[in-house]
Amino acid sequence: METTRHHSRAAGRAPGLALGVAAVIGACLLFSSCGGGGGGAGPENPAAPGWTLFEDGNYTAARDSFLVALAADSTATEVWSGLGWCLARLDFRESAIAHFTACLALQPASPVAEEAQAGRAAAALGTEPAQAELALASAEAALAASPRFVFRYDSGVDWQDLHLIIAEASYALSDYDRALAEVDSLGGTRPDPGSPTFLAELLAELQRLADLLH
Numbered sequence: 001m002e003t004t005r006h007h008s009r010a011a012g013r014a015p016g017l018a019l020g021v022a023a024v025i026g027a028c029l030l031f032s033s034c035g036g037g038g039g040g041a042g043p044e045n046p047a048a049p050g051w052t053l054f055e056d057g058n059y060t061a062a063r064d065s066f067l068v069a070l071a072a073d074s075t076a077t078e079v080w081s082g083l084g085w086c087l088a089r090l091d092f093r094e095s096a097i098a099h100f101t102a103c104l105a106l107q108p109a110s111p112v113a114e115e116a117q118a119g120r121a122a123a124a125l126g127t128e129p130a131q132a133e134l135a136l137a138s139a140e141a142a143l144a145a146s147p148r149f150v151f152r153y154d155s156g157v158d159w160q161d162l163h164l165i166i167a168e169a170s171y172a173l174s175d176y177d178r179a180l181a182e183v184d185s186l187g188g189t190r191p192d193p194g195s196p197t198f199l200a201e202l203l204a205e206l207q208r209l210a211d212l213l214h
Contacts, residue, residue: 047078051153054082059089077107081116085153088123096123097134115151117142121165122157136169160186160213168206176202183209 045051046069053062063086069079080103088096100120107113121138124131139162142149151157167182176193179202183190188209191201 045078046073046076047082050079050082050086054086055153059086062086063090075106077103077110077112077116080106081112081119084116084119084123088119088126093123093127096120097127097131100138109145111146111152114142114146114149115153117145118149118151118157118162121162125165125169130169130172132169132172135165136173139163139165139169156214164206164209164213167209171202171206179206 047066050062050065050069053059053065063083066079066082066086069076070083073079080099084096084099084103087093087099097120100116100123103116104113104120117138121135121142124135124138143159143162143166147159149159149162163182163185167179167186170176170178170182176199180190180193183202183205186209188205191198191205195201
């Protein structure tokens with residue numbers, strides 16, 4: 001049964017508008033440092049010095065530390081993920097996506113992989129234009145592995161951000177039913193699908209939720 005999807009032709013510019021907001025929402029997740037880290041890197045972990053710098057917000061120094069660790073061990077998945085997060089927060093999003101993907105190729109199932117999926121989702125949503133399909137798939141994978149996901153090195157990044165990414169990516173892909181479902185899951189205000197301004201209202205609610213979360 002058609003409910004909200006019929007709006008895609010009635011307001012053809014909406015997906016384009018969504019891509020702009022997608023970049024904003026992706027940036028909220030990538031650049032926010034709303035909570036402390038979880039201290040997931042132990043002293044025996046070659047990524048530990050880099051994560052300490054990352055938690056301090058020193059992303060350039062953290063990146064350099066991860067690069068040194070990667071030169072010593074190119075199979076260290078924590079290092080690949082750490083590099084991805086640093087590059088994302090330094091606004092090198094395409095490179096971040098490549099590093100997250102390399103991490104996932106080495107270790108497709110683990111807490112490290114969940115964090116790489118979350119980072120890739122945010123980086124993909126934040127590119128211009130947004131890579132909505134990759135963002136959607138990555139966020140779904142992170143949530144499937146960890147429904148109450150919390151990033152160990154920045155607890156301000158969690159499962160709610162992933163649901164918001166899914167909502168925005170769904171909007172960009174003209175899947176408004178899915179976007180509404182995610183708004184519901186976040187306790188947002190559901191706009192009326194029958195309203196002539198439905199798409200603008202849904203987009204505004206996504207932005208409001210992004211501002212609320214970060």
